[in-house]
Amino acid sequence: MxxxxxxxxxxxxxxxxxxxxxxxxxxxxxxxxxxxxxxxxxxxxxxxxxxxxxxxxxxxxxxxxxxxxxxxxxxxxxxxxxxxxxxxATPPANVAVFVSHYLHCLADLLDRYQIGELNCNLSLIVSNHEGARALAGFHGVPFHYIPATAGNKAATEKQQLNLLAEHQIDLVVLARYMQVLSPSFVSVYPQQIINVHHSFLPAFTGAKPYHAAFARGVKLIGATSHYVTEVLDEGPIIEQDVTRISQNDQLPDLIQKGRDLERLVLSRAVRWHLGHRILSYANKTVIFA
Amino acid sequence: MxxxxxxxxxxxxxxxxxxxxxxxxxxxxxxxxxxxxxxxxxxxxxxxxxxxxxxxxxxxxxxxxxxxxxxxxxxxxxxxxxxxxxxxATPPANVAVFVSHYLHCLADLLDRYQIGELNCNLSLIVSNHEGARALAGFHGVPFHYIPATAGNKAATEKQQLNLLAEHQIDLVVLARYMQVLSPSFVSVYPQQIINVHHSFLPAFTGAKPYHAAFARGVKLIGATSHYVTEVLDEGPIIEQDVTRISQNDQLPDLIQKGRDLERLVLSRAVRWHLGHRILSYANKTVIFA
Amino acid sequence: MxxxxxxxxxxxxxxxxxxxxxxxxxxxxxxxxxxxxxxxxxxxxxxxxxxxxxxxxxxxxxxxxxxxxxxxxxxxxxxxxxxxxxxxATPPANVAVFVSHYLHCLADLLDRYQIGELNCNLSLIVSNHEGARALAGFHGVPFHYIPATAGNKAATEKQQLNLLAEHQIDLVVLARYMQVLSPSFVSVYPQQIINVHHSFLPAFTGAKPYHAAFARGVKLIGATSHYVTEVLDEGPIIEQDVTRISQNDQLPDLIQKGRDLERLVLSRAVRWHLGHRILSYANKTVIFA
Amino acid sequence: MxxxxxxxxxxxxxxxxxxxxxxxxxxxxxxxxxxxxxxxxxxxxxxxxxxxxxxxxxxxxxxxxxxxxxxxxxxxxxxxxxxxxxxxATPPANVAVFVSHYLHCLADLLDRYQIGELNCNLSLIVSNHEGARALAGFHGVPFHYIPATAGNKAATEKQQLNLLAEHQIDLVVLARYMQVLSPSFVSVYPQQIINVHHSFLPAFTGAKPYHAAFARGVKLIGATSHYVTEVLDEGPIIEQDVTRISQNDQLPDLIQKGRDLERLVLSRAVRWHLGHRILSYANKTVIFA
Missing domain, CATH: 3.30.70.260 (ACT domain)
Structure with missing residues (x-):
């Protein structure tokens, strides 16, 4: 039947x-x-x-x-x-989320997953900190703590890649994961790793973009989700959004307002990827949304 | 050849x-x-x-x-x-613009026409005031002053319709034209009359929408371009946009900020219509932009 | 010292x-x-x-x-x-959140509370459904299930008011709470009840605003947070935001995009209220943000 | 009296x-x-x-x-x-506008001036092309054609500075003026020269920013108005705005959409400057708007 x-x-x-x-x-x-x-x-x-x-x-x-x-x-x-x-359409993709200290994007993705916005199996949460364990547990998603100590990057990544292979992961989401992935890691998952960068790329690449935005005196701050390629912050952009700031906004306000943008641009990118709505070429993306 | x-x-x-x-x-x-x-x-x-x-x-x-x-x-x-x-693609459409007192939308359309944004012949400017004559003259567009005195609506519209027929007009743009067109006028140009209403429809229909928005204490004001149908402010919406206001904005500020929205939503609607990018059905529009 | x-x-x-x-x-x-x-x-x-x-x-x-x-x-x-x-500044306000079926605003508020965005004691979650119990438990916030059966509104509200009094609640947040509060309930907490309505008020008041927006063919949808007064959807507006939709967006897409707006406008309203940044008068608000 | x-x-x-x-x-x-x-x-x-x-x-x-x-x-x-x-408040400031080929910002400023949005005397239009002469004439603003041939920058600027001094100019607006002003010119009018750059600074400094934005595959394009300092594109930012683009937008579409942003951010900056609403320090601006 x-x-x-x-x-x-x-x-x-x-x-x-x-x-x-x-x-x-x-x-x-x-x-x-x-x-x-x-x-x-x-x-x-x-x-x-x-x-x-x-x-x-x-x-x-x-x-x-x-x-x-x-x-x-x-x-x-x-x-x-x-x-x-x-x-x-079936079976849905298997997804792993990598996080570090900041858990707002993870919490947001988990709630969207819960209410059916993300058509996937959220198979795995990987972190170099213990902070996300309780949240993962509450949502019933397996959590793996893999510390990222200096000098052991190769070993760490091997451990991560084994986990991803074992769970047949189709998509890796870097939800404010603060470690840089090596080119060899990235090459295993071409157009299958999505990162969120907390600036309006190509402005303010690298570390501490909110600090840089504050110092430059911009009137809008942004966030960008993109596929990860070998060159940091240079992969094909999937989604961007901005919000207005004023002189009343100090650095902590930028960080708080920026979190709202990060949640939005990352979750949109993940949803579009899971709906097979993104074609990537020539370091650009075509979005069929 | x-x-x-x-x-x-x-x-x-x-x-x-x-x-x-x-x-x-x-x-x-x-x-x-x-x-x-x-x-x-x-x-x-x-x-x-x-x-x-x-x-x-x-x-x-x-x-x-x-x-x-x-x-x-x-x-x-x-x-x-x-x-x-x-x-x-050729020949381009013949366009008539109707205006009253406020000329910012007309001035904007004329500048866009001048720099090639609007693929049309701007054939005619019609007004119930003399204010636009000089501007029309500067751009070399024929200007027709047709006063709109109480009680002569039928005669006025007959004069207008004759002009439109004579110039083989394909599109009528109401660029802050403050007179209501009769159903019989509208029926001659179905889906061929575009109006700009200075609110985010369906909020604040009718007269003085900025006053109403100010009184209600909204945090954003809007503007809407739409095809004109028999029922005022009820035609298929083509484009809308909004801008943020604050308590510092008094009524004149709303009006000034609103002008920016009116220029944008009206000019987009006109450009899309001229590019045959709008399909209208069931009082909605599909925009192929 | x-x-x-x-x-x-x-x-x-x-x-x-x-x-x-x-x-x-x-x-x-x-x-x-x-x-x-x-x-x-x-x-x-x-x-x-x-x-x-x-x-x-x-x-x-x-x-x-x-x-x-x-x-x-x-x-x-x-x-x-x-x-x-x-x-x-101390002690912070005591806050109760009321919810029904949809929990995305609650989940969002709880995560913001967790990461320190909301300067308050989240004392209480009240619902006419059991759905939020687990989430409340995970965050360690007392949960009270108070069913809302037809004909017992007075009894229900008395039970709710007793709870609020007992916990010395300073602010009630209606996070997609689908019951209408009676005037007598509202009068106990003037300017202390914040609701989120899923439309750009005053457009689409009442039930099913996304359905109404879809039917009207608007090009942007919105959400509004406001203080609750005796008249439904008529209280002083605190914050509004909108997002663009297209013909590709069906009703479920409007609902999904709308959730993002609801989270934002409600959380901003709560944060401003807790920071004593809102003055309300003449059915408007002044925001010192 | x-x-x-x-x-x-x-x-x-x-x-x-x-x-x-x-x-x-x-x-x-x-x-x-x-x-x-x-x-x-x-x-x-x-x-x-x-x-x-x-x-x-x-x-x-x-x-x-x-x-x-x-x-x-x-x-x-x-x-x-x-x-x-x-x-x-009186007398209002004397303003000079510098333009080159593209006249959309000038046309926009002139219309705003006409309808009373800009509290100033528009004293002077200066260009290295003849294109703006008719427009200036229509608005009754004196026009000065000063060609900018290679190797005569010093002479050109001297001629310009004489004109500005003669008309007691308080503010110079670079409305898509495609020549770089020398440090010595800039030093005569500190915080008194406003430029519009057609990108979301600090992204895409220098020439052809829309081309660069198109090549990078960004999802939003921007425009920035700023005070001119000795270092190109590095002065205090006054206002920025962005608009969404999609894969359907080719380079000419970016340029067209960008013009709307340029008009807005430049006119806001000019209006705020004329209202004495901008304080500049540490390469930032405080806007009292």
Whole structure:
């Protein structure tokens, strides 16, 4: 009986821009799977001559699986030189959250998870401090304390990577995690690590951005969520937001107002990633939201 | 030689939502016109079961005209029960602006027109006051003073309608025009009259919205641009924006801050309309921006 | 020894606007208490001829108490016909939070309380549902389940009022509490009950504002925190915020985006109230933030 | 008879923070001039131990002039080591606007001037292009074309400075003026030259900020108005604003959306400066708005 329930999937594509792509994909899905296209969005990068598409569709064709799709889609994908991914709605992604001292982003993500905003399994919370253990426990998420002492970065990261592999983690969220990940760590999870930086990037990269913003006398402060790449604070930006400050706002006020921004931009990035709404290329992102 | 230059056109469609629409349209454009789809956006209203699409395409097929399109598209349009419009990029729309005392929106529109932001012929400025004559003259736009004395509304509107017909006006912009248009006037230009109301609708409908906002003690004031329908302030909303106010802002400050919003929401609405980026249905708008 | 520690207090004043008020108050505080004025803000309502002031000061004068202040300030207060309140920084206010089904505002307030954003004792969580019990327990805040069955409103409110009295509650926060409080309940806590309404008031008063916003086709949705008065949704507005929506946002998206606004406007209102930064008059608020 | 009309003046003060300042100033104004304090705002920089105040007052005392004030205020100013300025509401400031190719900020300022938003004499428009001549003429503002050919900067600036001196200019507004002013020019008008930079400073300093923002893939673009100092783009920030962009926005869209920000942040800065609402120190600004 289950075989007759429609499956929902997202197809993400990028390829050189050419006439006929939209029609070709729409035809393919209807012809092969009698698919119902629930949502289709595309984007062209005119300058680079690239085409991006996100198609969400449902089908009652029980044959449709990732392997089977790969076979029947191969010829079309080759013809248009597509990079593509097909993601079925179930099972949801496994997510690990890394935190340090500040827990407001974690608490926010956990509450959103609780009320159903985040379509995932929150599998794991990892921290170099003990502070988050109780919160993790309350939400029933396994907590792992992995201290980050100087000189043991390689060992620490090995331990972390083992945990991630063991839990088959699909997405790592750095929710104000104050350690820099090594390039070799990052290379294991390309476009699968999301960080929140507490400034409006590219302004105020590096440490203590609120201090820097306060010193420069800006009239708005910001926060940025982005994919982590080898170069700190330089990965593709997913989301940014800002809020107004005034001379009445001292440094602690900036930090407090900034927390509100951090919660928002990080949770939006995580939700969009989990909904397969982000395509990343040329150090930019296309958001199908 | 001109025949070989690619033509650019926008196809706007709404119809009941059904699988296969996107593919059918894309196929049609490629098959009939070897069209290059420059941009395609669609939207579903899940609740009402409606589908909306905007396709911008170019073609070198010299046969492509509105009449010829109507013929070859008829069968497909019938099959999917489409409402549709095809608009060629040239010639641009003819626009009339109606104003009264306050000229900031007019001055803003004229400057945007001057620097090429508005793809139209600004054909006509109509006012029930003489105040705009010099500004119109400076920009070389014909100005018509039509007084609006009590009891002569029908005569006034007849004069206005004659002017609009004579100039083949496609869009009427009410840029803080303080007279209410009669239903019979409005019915001549459905979805072709854009008004700016100086509040965040549906709050503070009617006269003196800034006074009402001040009295209620709101913390943000807004402005709204919308298509004009028979019922005052009730037409489909095109754009809204807000700005923060504080207790330091007295009524004149609200009015001054509000002007900034009025300029923005009206000019965006006009630009989107001229770019055929608005589809209106069920007293709402879909914006393909 | 404690006597030598400086005390911090906030003096809130409103009175008819007259020349000499600022000087009179500043002189008084320096003369009587050798006070250090940490912060002084004032506001005039020109139309109503009213003057508002918030002065935050510290003093090492051990004589300074509320009773003693009342005596020595009496003559000045009488001369200027002041309404005034003196609030010492310690002890902090006792706060009760009322909730129903939706717990995102409560969870947000609890996290902010945890990290020190809210200067208060969170004494009590009251709900007509059991859903918040675990969350309250985790944060160590007493939880009281008081069912709200039809026809027992008077009894329910009596039980609630008894609890509030028993815990000497200074502020009641309605964090998406879905029951309407009776005028007699409200009259016990004038300007001491803060509600969050999930619309940009005065648009969409009453039930199901997101549904109404969706139906009207607005381009921004909002949320409002306000003091509760006898008339539903009509009390003095404390804070409002909005966020942009698009045609891609269905009703559940409005509700989700709205939750972010509700958390922000409610927590700001609570924080300002606890910092004695709000003066309310003529159904408006003056915010000294 | 004129002597009995109340004069309005603004007193701007900065000095080391000390108890008693507010009372001392308020007492002085009442005692000396029987002044009516229309508005008083103060700000403390806690870190630097500085105090800032803006007092707007009216008086019917005909003796009150800048010279007389200097004499009677000397002792108090000395006691508190104040920097101070007294500015009478009349006559308004003389303003010169410098422009190059892009005229949207100039057009915006002229319209605001026309409708009374800017309390000044717009005395002079200077450009290294002829493009603004007609616009200046329409508004009746003298226009001076001063070409900026390579190698003649010193001569150009001398010509400009002569013009400014001749017209007794109090404020120079760089409304997208594409030439860099020399340090010696800037030193003649400290805190009297306002520039608009088309980015959210400190991000994207230097030339072509919209190109840089587009390349980096930011999700918001900004604009900044600031006082000009010797170091390009490093002066005290007066106002900033941002707007959201998406992948649909190509470079021309960024430039178009950016123009809206430029108009807003520049006009606010000019209005605040003309209202004597800006105090600048330590490369920051305090805005009494």
């Amino acid at each position: 289950l075989g007759y329930m429609p499956k929902t999937a997202v197809l993400l594509i990028d390829c050189p821009d050419r006439r006929g792509i939209v029609a070709a994909i729409a035809n393919f899905l209807v012809r092969e799977y009698d698919a119902n296209i629930l949502n289709a969005d595309q984007h062209q990068d005119v300058e680079l001559g690239l085409f991006f598409m996100r198609v969400e569709f449902s089908t009652e064709n029980t044959a449709c699986s990732e392997d089977q799709f790969r076979q029947v889609f191969a010829s079309l994908a080759g013809e248009f030189r597509m990079n593509w991914r097909l993601i079925f | 001109l025949g070989y230059m690619p033509k650019t056109a926008v196809l706007l469609i709404d119809c009941p939502d059904r699988r296969g629409i996107v593919a059918a349209i894309a196929n049609f454009l490629v098959r009939e016109y070897d069209a290059n789809i420059l941009n395609a956006d669609q939207h579903q209203d899940v609740e009402l079961g409606l589908f909306f699409m905007r396709v911008e395409f170019s073609t070198e097929n010299t046969a492509c005209s509105e009449d010829q399109f109507r013929q070859v598209f008829a069968s497909l349009a019938g099959e999917f029960r489409m409402n549709w419009r095809l608009i060629f | 404690l006597g030598y520690m400086p005390k911090t207090a906030v003096l809130l004043i409103d009175c008819p606007d007259r020349r000499g008020i600022v000087a009179a108050i500043a002189n008084f505080l320096v003369r009587e208490y050798d006070a250090n004025i940490l912060n002084a803000d004032q506001h005039q309502d020109v139309e109503l001829g009213l003057f508002f002031m918030r002065v935050e000061f510290s003093t090492e004068n051990t004589a300074c108490s509320e009773d003693q202040f009342r005596q020595v300030f009496a003559s000045l207060a009488g001369e200027f016909r002041m309404n005034w309140r003196l609030i010492f | 004129l002597g009995y009309m109340p004069k309005t003046a603004v007193l701007l003060i900065d000095c080391p923070d000390r108890r008693g300042i507010v009372a001392a100033i308020a007492n002085f104004l009442v005692r000396e001039y029987d002044a009516n304090i229309l508005n008083a705002d103060q700000h403390q920089d806690v870190e630097l131990g500085l105090f800032f105040m803006r007092v707007e007052f009216s008086t019917e005392n005909t003796a009150c002039s800048e010279d007389q004030f200097r004499q009677v205020f000397a002792s108090l100013a000395g006691e508190f080591r104040m920097n101070w300025r007294l500015i009478f």
